[in-house]
Amino acid sequence: MLAKxxxxxxxxxxxxxxxxxxxxxIVALVxxxxxxxxxxxxxxxxxxxxxxxxxNNTLTGILFLLFFGLCVAITVLTIMTVIQRFNxxxxxDEGYLMFTLPVTHTQLLSSQxxxxxxxxxxxIFVMFLSSMIISFSGVxxxxxxxxxxxINWNQIxxxxxxxxxxxxxxxxxxFFSLASAxxxxxxxxxxxxxxxxxxxxxxxxxxxxxVIGWMFSGVESILFPxxxxxxxPDGFHISDDFMWAYNMAMACQIAFEAVKCVICFIGTKWLMxxxxxx
Amino acid sequence: xxxxxxxxxxxxxxxxxxxxxxxxxxxxxxxxYGLLGPNGSGKSTAIKIxxxxxxxxxxxxxxxxxxxxxxxxxxxxxLPDRNYLNDWMKVEDAFxxxxxxxxxxxxxRAEEMLKSLNIASDARLKTLSKGTLEKVQLILIMARRxxxxxxxxxxxxxxxxxRDYILQTILSNYGEDxxxxxxxxxxxxIEKVLDEVLFLQNGRxxxxxxxxxxxxxxxxSIDGLFREVFKC
Numbered sequence: 001m002l003a004k005x006x007x008x009x010x011x012x013x014x015x016x017x018x019x020x021x022x023x024x025x026i027v028a029l030v031x032x033x034x035x036x037x038x039x040x041x042x043x044x045x046x047x048x049x050x051x052x053x054x055x056n057n058t059l060t061g062i063l064f065l066l067f068f069g070l071c072v073a074i075t076v077l078t079i080m081t082v083i084q085r086f087n088x089x090x091x092x093d094e095g096y097l098m099f100t101l102p103v104t105h106t107q108l109l110s111s112q113x114x115x116x117x118x119x120x121x122x123x124i125f126v127m128f129l130s131s132m133i134i135s136f137s138g139v140x141x142x143x144x145x146x147x148x149x150x151i152n153w154n155q156i157x158x159x160x161x162x163x164x165x166x167x168x169x170x171x172x173x174x175f176f177s178l179a180s181a182x183x184x185x186x187x188x189x190x191x192x193x194x195x196x197x198x199x200x201x202x203x204x205x206x207x208x209x210x211v212i213g214w215m216f217s218g219v220e221s222i223l224f225p226x227x228x229x230x231x232x233p234d235g236f237h238i239s240d241d242f243m244w245a246y247n248m249a250m251a252c253q254i255a256f257e258a259v260k261c262v263i264c265f266i267g268t269k270w271l272m273x274x275x276x277x278x
Numbered sequence: 279x280x281x282x283x284x285x286x287x288x289x290x291x292x293x294x295x296x297x298x299x300x301x302x303x304x305x306x307x308x309x310x311y312g313l314l315g316p317n318g319s320g321k322s323t324a325i326k327i328x329x330x331x332x333x334x335x336x337x338x339x340x341x342x343x344x345x346x347x348x349x350x351x352x353x354x355x356x357l358p359d360r361n362y363l364n365d366w367m368k369v370e371d372a373f374x375x376x377x378x379x380x381x382x383x384x385x386x387r388a389e390e391m392l393k394s395l396n397i398a399s400d401a402r403l404k405t406l407s408k409g410t411l412e413k414v415q416l417i418l419i420m421a422r423r424x425x426x427x428x429x430x431x432x433x434x435x436x437x438x439x440x441r442d443y444i445l446q447t448i449l450s451n452y453g454e455d456x457x458x459x460x461x462x463x464x465x466x467x468i469e470k471v472l473d474e475v476l477f478l479q480n481g482r483x484x485x486x487x488x489x490x491x492x493x494x495x496x497x498x499s500i501d502g503l504f505r506e507v508f509k510c
Contacts, residue, residue, distance in 0.1 A: 008364075015366055096362040102351040131300045188307050195292055220409070278331050278472045 001103045005111035010118070012089070013081050017119055020077060022072040028130035031067055035134070067134070071127050077122040081117040086186055091193045092185045095278050105272045109186070109265065116182045117175075166243070169250045176257035183264035184212060190271040198277055216260055223256065282307055282426050282457050283328055288337035290323050290481075292314070292359070297323040297483040298334070305457055306424070307330055308423045311472055312489075312500070313461040316476035316508045320442060321461045325430050327390035328357045328459070338355070355424035357411050358430040359461075361411050365413065369397060376418050388421035391447060411437045417445060420451040427458040433467060465501040475500055 088094050090108065098108060191197065192205035283305035290298040298320045305311055313321050327339055330346035341350035357418065363372050369392065376383040392399060395413050403411060416432055423428040432448070433441045441464075449471055451459055462468050477485035484507065485492070489500060496503050 008375060012364055012366060093358075093360050093362050095365055096331070096358040096360065097355075099331055100354070100356050102348050104348060196280070202455070223380055274333055276331060278326065 001112055002107045004036075005101075005107060006114055008085065009085065009089070009111050011113040013085055013115065013119055016077065016081055017123070020070070020074060022069070024074060024126055024130050025133070027067045027070055028133040030131050031064060032136055039224075066191060067130065071130070074123045074127060078119050081119060082182060083185060083189070085115070086112050086189060091189065091278065092274070095188075095276075100276070105269050109272065110271055112186065113179065113182060113265075117179060120178055120182070166246060166250075169247060170261065173250055173254050173257065176254050176261060178255045180260040180264065183261055183268065184209060184216075186268045187264045187271075188212060190268045190275075193277050194275045195277050206250065220256060223252075281305060281340075282342055283459075284338075284340040284344075285324070285327075286338040286340075288324075288327065288334045290320075291335040294483050300343040300376055301336070301478075301481070301483055302337075303476055303483060303486060305426070305453050305459060307457050309473040310460065312465070312468060312472040312475040313459055314475055314504055315467060315476065316463075316501075320431065320481040321478055323481075325356075325428055325459070325461060328426075328428055329354060342392065349433055350404075351416065353417045353425040353508040355380075355422040355427045357415055357427070357429045357432055357483055361403075361408075361415070363403055363411075363415065365402075366378065367403050369400070369401050369403065370399045372401070372403065372414065375387050376422070379423055381420075384421050384423060387451065388417050389411060391417045391421065395443070409440065411446070413440065415449065423453065423456075427452060427456065428479075429458065429460045431462055432460060438467075445471055456481040465504050468470045469500045472500065477504070479508065492497060 028258055090112070188205045188208040191208055192201045195205045280416060281304045281505050283303075285301050285303050288298055288301045289296060301324065308322070314325065315321050323332065327334055328341065328346070339346060339452060342353060344350065367375070373383075373388055374450070376388075377385055389399070392414075393503065395417070397406075397410060397414060397417075406414065412432075413436065416429075416492070417426060419429070427448070429448070433444055436444060445468065448458065448460075460468060469489070472489050476483055485503075492503065493499060498506070
């Protein structure tokens, strides 16, 4: 049933977000092509190419503005879609259907969360990919001068090897932070829709989001010095133990985000079961 | 035989106001019940409790012998008094959704009803009129082989010509072991199909029983009695 719920949830948001993602990638590609054409017209000379952008290529400027505008649109629209889908499908008129389907409240909430996570991750990936497409034209700019023999591949391999673990931990932390932020939005909306607060639903939800977030931060700031002490009793500095200290601190942060997720999930589910006010 | 719905001393309070006040009733299989009462009498609250959209403040509700939950939702087919379908859908998407979630959804039956009402299956829901949208929702609900159909104002938004067809659809599509609970203000249109009625006023049941008995006892139609009981 969760897979079925997820299918309809993704379909409902796809109509807004997919065209935006495709549009951003196309604009990034056009920007990249435009830069390469400018480079070609200036015979690969960087100064001439830059001059060419400034003097002749108003189009390039417009395309860049459009690209950044689309990146902002992706961020804003993804956030709006996450909030709107939860609002419409669970506490709006669609709630009359969703809450009378033979599914559990856990499945309903999980489908919302997974879809929101999925769209957020796709949005971040599309922005990353678009930046890569534009950067590609920069690589092309210096391609002729690049001597692959001068690159110290062993050094690059060492850097990657050293960076991969903290990067992986950062990605896991980002994943839990995203989940806890989305669940905090859900919890705030669910509290705001209860009978006593219902008259100022939106304002109350926004205030609650910041108040509960602030409370979590308060607890975190009390706990964090302790976490830091456990991880690095002598304070953070680059040393042999730095990676261990970093990993420990990040592990504690991940655990804290996971606890926030559990609290917000259970709270939202309880409100759905007992204080739903359709 | 287990009663389909049992309300035992159910009270639902919103702040200081009691929407339902110590209400008890039973719905048996194979009957059509009318839930009648003016605005604010507690009809929608009772319907939401049956559908597990609200929890009672006190008292007990049993659906087919168990508390409302996933199992009760499998046997109740609920038509709310509003559009609850997402407007990106086409009619066929809505059919697919019901097919996915309800094992008792009869697609052939739904398509037959759609055809007889001249509604295109590839029509987008947001392009349909309010009345047509209500018909689509009614088709979805009545195409299920449910044990209990709960219909909240099923004919309020459609023209009088379509009302008879809809009532006919309701009557011809529910099984002998199924029951229907209809909440409505349009009693004249619906009176002829009702077996029993529950009159709600200020969250309390003020009159209930078999339609024929009530007519005989009071010497009035249900509509006439409603106007007398709920006179402003």
